[in-house]
Amino acid sequence: xxxxxxxxxxxxxxxxxxxxxxxxxxxxxxxxxxxxxxxxxxxxxxxxxxxxxxxxxxxxxxxxxxxxxxxxxxxxxxxxxxxxxxxxxxxxxxxxxxxxxxxxxxxxxxxxxxxxxxxxxxxxxxxxxxxxxxxxxxxxxxxxxxxxxxxxxxxxxxxxxxxxxxxxxxxxxxxxxxxxxxxxxxxxxxxxxxxxxxxxxxxxxx
Numbered sequence: 135x136x137x138x139x140x141x142x143x144x145x146x147x148x149x150x151x152x153x154x155x156x157x158x159x160x161x162x163x164x165x166x167x168x169x170x171x172x173x174x175x176x177x178x179x180x181x182x183x184x185x186x187x188x189x190x191x192x193x194x195x196x197x198x199x200x201x202x203x204x205x206x207x208x209x210x211x212x213x214x215x216x217x218x219x220x221x222x223x224x225x226x227x228x229x230x231x232x233x234x235x236x237x238x239x240x241x242x243x244x245x246x247x248x249x250x251x252x253x254x255x256x257x258x259x260x261x262x263x264x265x266x267x268x269x270x271x272x273x274x275x276x277x278x279x280x281x282x283x284x285x286x287x288x289x290x291x292x293x294x295x296x297x298x299x300x301x302x303x304x305x306x307x308x309x310x311x312x313x314x315x316x317x318x319x320x321x322x323x324x325x326x327x328x329x330x331x332x333x334x335x336x337x338x339x340x
Contacts (some may be wrong), residue, residue, distance in 0.1 A: 135196050136200065137164040139251060142186075145182070148169075148177070148182065148183075148193065149193060151163075151164075151167050152183075152192070152193040155195065156188075157192060157200075157203040157204070157207065158186070158190055158191065158203065158204055158207035158208070159183075159190070159191050159200050160189055160190055161190075161191075162324060163175070164191065168255075174183065174191070178191075178291060181194055182194055184250075186208070186248055186249070186250055186298050187205055187208060187245075187247070187248040188247075190207070190208060190262075192204055198258055200273040200274065201233065201250075201251040201273065202252060202272045202273035202274070202275040202277060203273070203275050204250075205233055205235065205251065205253070205275075205277060206276070206277055208245070208248070208274050209235055209237065209245070209253075209287045211237060211238070211241070212235040212236065212237050212255075212278065213235065213236040213237070213263075213267055213276055213278040213279060213280055214233070214234065214235060214236075214237075214270070214272070214278065214279040214280070215235065215236040215256055215279070215280050215284075215285065215288060216234040216254075216288055216289070216292070216296075217230040217234050217296075217300065218230050218233055218234040218235070218283070219234070219279055219280050219285040219288075220289075220300070220303075220304050220307070222270060222279060223282055223307065223308075223311070224307060224311075225303060225304045225306075225307030225308060226286075226300055226301075226304060226307065226310075227301050227303065228300060231252065232251075232252040232253055232254040233252065233253045233254065234251075234253055234254050234256060235253055235255055235256065236255075236256045236257075236258050236263065236280065237256070237257060237258070237263075238257070238258065238259075238260055239253055239257040239258055239259050239260070239263075241255075241257065243255075262325075264303045265284055265322060265325055265326065266279045266280045266281045266283060266284025266285075266287075266322055267279075267280060267284075268280070268291070275307070281318075282289065282308060282313065282315070283314070283315055283319040283321075283322050284310065284322055285304075286304065286308045286319065286336075287319070287322045287323055287326045287328050287332075288326075289301055289304045290303070290323075290327060290328045290332065290335065291328055291331075293331075304305070305335060305336065310335065319332065319336075322331070
């Protein structure tokens with residue numbers, strides 16, 4: 135019984151440490167809390183924590199943290215985009231198989247060498263990257279996301295890389311959305327150079 139109480143106390147301590155850091159800890163954070171290499175390895179072997187990327191760990195207790203928390207911790211500069219944004223706005227019935235995250239084109243590709251969660255990066259030039267960034271709460275976590283108009287402009291830009299059904303659903307979803315902003319769509323279309331596509335595909339309904 136004595137050992138069980140000690141284990142419970144240690145588990146609660148570990149859980150609180152992860153909670154205080156937003157659900158994801160770096161190696162140096164664990165070390166500062168008294169968990170060095172041997173202890174860290176033991177926690178992994180016991181299934182209490184999981185390495186999600188070199189130098190980053192998540193807690194694996196019964197209340198393991200959501201994917202959104204991991205995304206926020208690993209990619210604080212990233213922006214939810216494309217199919218993931220369509221899913222958030224309700225413009226698709228399909229659950230994306232990966233998190234679509236936009237980052238500045240100068241971002242290191244190595245950051246995305248992770249096994250979980252599955253992430254599909256989109257490398258965007260600096261001048262285009264900042265257009266339409268807003269914030270949303272996903273799975274209880276605040277994340278940067280492209281707004282409705284930027285998301286639709288991206289769909290027009292990358293139409294040939296999308297499944298026809300997903301693209302059509304995105305257009306229908308936007309057109310039926312009472313929160314759409316046509317003047318903002320026009321502004322973004324000009325900045326992203328998709329004015330012709332907006333006129334051809336959306337113009338007759340707007």
